Amino acid sequence: MHRIHPPLAGCFDEMLADDGETRGHYRDFLQWLTAQSPETLGQRRHEAELLFHRVGITFAVYGDDSGSERLIPFDTIPRILPASEWQTLEVGLRQRVAALNAFLHDIYHEQHILRSGLVPAEQVMVNNQYQVAMQGLDLPHHTYAHIAGVDVIRHADGGYYVLEDNLRVPSGVSYMLENRKMMMRLFPELFAHYAVAPVEHYPSLLHDTLREATHADNPTVVVMTPGHYNSAYFEHAFLAQQMGVELVEGRDLFVERDRVYMRTTAGPRQVDVIYRRIDDIYLDPLVFRADSMLGVPGLLSAYRKGNVILANAVGTGVADDKSTYPYVPEMIRFYLSEEPILNNVPTWQCRKPDELSHVLAHLEELVVKEVHGAGGYGMLIGPKASRSEIDDFRARLLADPANYIAQPTLALSTCPTFVDEGIAPRHIDLRPFVLSGKDVRIVPGGLSRVALTRGSLVVNSSQGGGTKDAWVLEA
Amino acid sequence: MMLSRTADHLYWMSRYLERAENLARLLDVSFSLSLLPQSKGARAEMSAPLVITETLKQYNARHDTLSAQTLFDFMALDRDNPASIVSCLKLARENAHAVRGKIPVEMWENINATWLQAKKLPSAVNVGEFFDWVKERSHLFRGVAYGTVLRGDAYSFVRLGTFVERADNTARLLDVKASLMDSGHGVDDFYAWSALLRALSAYEAYLELYREPPNAQSVTELLLLSPRLPRSLRASMEAICKILAQIEGEDSRVAQRDANAIRNELHFVRADEILRFGLHDYLNQRLIDINTLGERIYDAYLKAA
Numbered sequence: 001m002h003r004i005h006p007p008l009a010g011c012f013d014e015m016l017a018d019d020g021e022t023r024g025h026y027r028d029f030l031q032w033l034t035a036q037s038p039e040t041l042g043q044r045r046h047e048a049e050l051l052f053h054r055v056g057i058t059f060a061v062y063g064d065d066s067g068s069e070r071l072i073p074f075d076t077i078p079r080i081l082p083a084s085e086w087q088t089l090e091v092g093l094r095q096r097v098a099a100l101n102a103f104l105h106d107i108y109h110e111q112h113i114l115r116s117g118l119v120p121a122e123q124v125m126v127n128n129q130y131q132v133a134m135q136g137l138d139l140p141h142h143t144y145a146h147i148a149g150v151d152v153i154r155h156a157d158g159g160y161y162v163l164e165d166n167l168r169v170p171s172g173v174s175y176m177l178e179n180r181k182m183m184m185r186l187f188p189e190l191f192a193h194y195a196v197a198p199v200e201h202y203p204s205l206l207h208d209t210l211r212e213a214t215h216a217d218n219p220t221v222v223v224m225t226p227g228h229y230n231s232a233y234f235e236h237a238f239l240a241q242q243m244g245v246e247l248v249e250g251r252d253l254f255v256e257r258d259r260v261y262m263r264t265t266a267g268p269r270q271v272d273v274i275y276r277r278i279d280d281i282y283l284d285p286l287v288f289r290a291d292s293m294l295g296v297p298g299l300l301s302a303y304r305k306g307n308v309i310l311a312n313a314v315g316t317g318v319a320d321d322k323s324t325y326p327y328v329p330e331m332i333r334f335y336l337s338e339e340p341i342l343n344n345v346p347t348w349q350c351r352k353p354d355e356l357s358h359v360l361a362h363l364e365e366l367v368v369k370e371v372h373g374a375g376g377y378g379m380l381i382g383p384k385a386s387r388s389e390i391d392d393f394r395a396r397l398l399a400d401p402a403n404y405i406a407q408p409t410l411a412l413s414t415c416p417t418f419v420d421e422g423i424a425p426r427h428i429d430l431r432p433f434v435l436s437g438k439d440v441r442i443v444p445g446g447l448s449r450v451a452l453t454r455g456s457l458v459v460n461s462s463q464g465g466g467t468k469d470a471w472v473l474e475a
Numbered sequence: 476m477m478l479s480r481t482a483d484h485l486y487w488m489s490r491y492l493e494r495a496e497n498l499a500r501l502l503d504v505s506f507s508l509s510l511l512p513q514s515k516g517a518r519a520e521m522s523a524p525l526v527i528t529e530t531l532k533q534y535n536a537r538h539d540t541l542s543a544q545t546l547f548d549f550m551a552l553d554r555d556n557p558a559s560i561v562s563c564l565k566l567a568r569e570n571a572h573a574v575r576g577k578i579p580v581e582m583w584e585n586i587n588a589t590w591l592q593a594k595k596l597p598s599a600v601n602v603g604e605f606f607d608w609v610k611e612r613s614h615l616f617r618g619v620a621y622g623t624v625l626r627g628d629a630y631s632f633v634r635l636g637t638f639v640e641r642a643d644n645t646a647r648l649l650d651v652k653a654s655l656m657d658s659g660h661g662v663d664d665f666y667a668w669s670a671l672l673r674a675l676s677a678y679e680a681y682l683e684l685y686r687e688p689p690n691a692q693s694v695t696e697l698l699l700l701s702p703r704l705p706r707s708l709r710a711s712m713e714a715i716c717k718i719l720a721q722i723e724g725e726d727s728r729v730a731q732r733d734a735n736a737i738r739n740e741l742h743f744v745r746a747d748e749i750l751r752f753g754l755h756d757y758l759n760q761r762l763i764d765i766n767t768l769g770e771r772i773y774d775a776y777l778k779a780a
Contacts, residue, residue, distance in 0.1 A: 053591070054584050054587065054588055054591075227573075228569075228572050228573045234575075236576075237574075237575050237576035238576060240576045241575075241576035241577070246477075246478050246481070247478075247481075247574075247576050247577070248478060248480075249480065251480070252478050252479070252480050262478060263478065263479045263480070263778075264476045264477055264478055264479060265476060265477050265478075265479055265482045265628060265632075265722060265723070265724055265776040265777075266476040266723045266724055266725065267724075267725040269476065
């Protein structure tokens, strides 16, 4: 028999309700699970690990000396979402990303929202993610974030909250796809029984989105990677292959008379759309970092002339910045005249003196994050932190308040997960991927990350998090 | 049409795998020769792999003596020796990793699994088993290439790497014998020629084609000039010419011209002429030609920046 540990007090568990009853959408799964012998399931997990290793779905961890590549742990218990909840989420995501794209177009053009005073102008204009070079540049369909990865969590109240909007180079979609493939291979009987909404067509939706991003006829699309030492290289190669396009590095491209070409065995070929998986500052050494070996000299000039499309656009970071995040509900009202469907997490902006003093007085309860941070690096989780860590953060906050925001410690929902002590609740999140072009496209579900350490709220794979398959049940 | 850098990775991926296989073949022949009881040139036989891979200096810097075991450790397993078999497998894997999206999953899995197994090899691995394992992995790679890769430029560059490396290696392998002949060892040694044929999987072919015991002239003819033996220099050059003719390229004519010149030479020359000229000198010239051809191929297709 499996040992299934009870849910944690004060958290929403995706499978078990507070009274210990199994939630409706998990009932068949749990029945199936209890019918399997622990040995069989152990074998399947072992098989999954072998397969992931052989396929080489690995992840490079920065700052780890042994450091080459390791697997992201994969958990075989899926996170299941009922159709009705997903429908709400999907509408909310479309709304949110539409507002963010409208915001980006606005701040690089007429700046209505700044003039209306809803978002403080200095907040945007002095943000180092704001790219002056983007001012006045017209992009097809006014799309800036062609690919957005929105991190959503479920709080103890059972409601969904957006934790952050990733509009630069969000990653993880390949794990979503590989996890599904793995689950179907390991447990085909489950898929025969459950109507799980498919996600496998994501690469083709991505290709459609990228082709729509330009006015060029029959465009040549490429994926641009920093190279095979990058932590997400597997994903870059995977997406290029799945779309049937070239995977290029900066050195494969060159610019001549403001057009971008790739070097091929048959000579130069013009490139129309670059799905770039490198940050703004590495794109073009003539404009950004002169020491960047990853970029292409002259790329920005070609971009400004409209001869090539970058996806995502340059300068989207200003909209997913944690200092901009608190204003997203206002953006939705301002641009779409709609009420936000998805909740924002209440956020204190430490650049405001009164909010800073509240934060300093409640450090033990709050999560403090760097405004530009990502990957779970450089954050304080008050309830989990030691005295000296809190003191250290207090000093950092006082030295540079504008660099931080704080949020209440959210009780991320939990999902039963295979761990050493059996099947126990672990905290999870969900990153759906929103594709924007002429149309908005979303595959049902997303990447579900899980914090494997007991009680941990940090799900990032760079911090030892794992992943799960996320199932949206068809209605 | 494909990215020059992609073509470069594909080409070197298969060159390194072919090199690993040929190193295993080379070491195999040296080991069997040095084990022969009547072998007078055991030392010369053993140092031959170092000489033809141009790693004698590195070896001497690391080891005082030359024994079968230290040679095997250095040439087969030493990850710090960039020319070792294990290093070749690693480099092949790195090149494959860089273009994993451009090769079939099964090919990537094959190369990755080879490297993962190589990393786990015990230091006391059985020599013969190890050579067999390397050859087997290489056979698997060729099988997966033949059976899964879409026929097009990617396939062409994978095959091109194989044959350029093989042309070079076959010439070098024969040169082991040639150098030994020049230094007066084992001139008409039946066992030595048989070992060489076996190393190139050509022994059965030899028995089928020739009635006489293996000797300098017959072996030279088979290994250099036979269009039918898959590992001969001539067969490799025929393959290279055919592949080059299929790849679309802006300035590929020089590479094609040079490849055809080598092929024509091998087409018309006779084995007795080669021996009169001096086998070692003849092979040396062909090695220079092949090296130049490699540069032409690089200029025509692979140069990235």
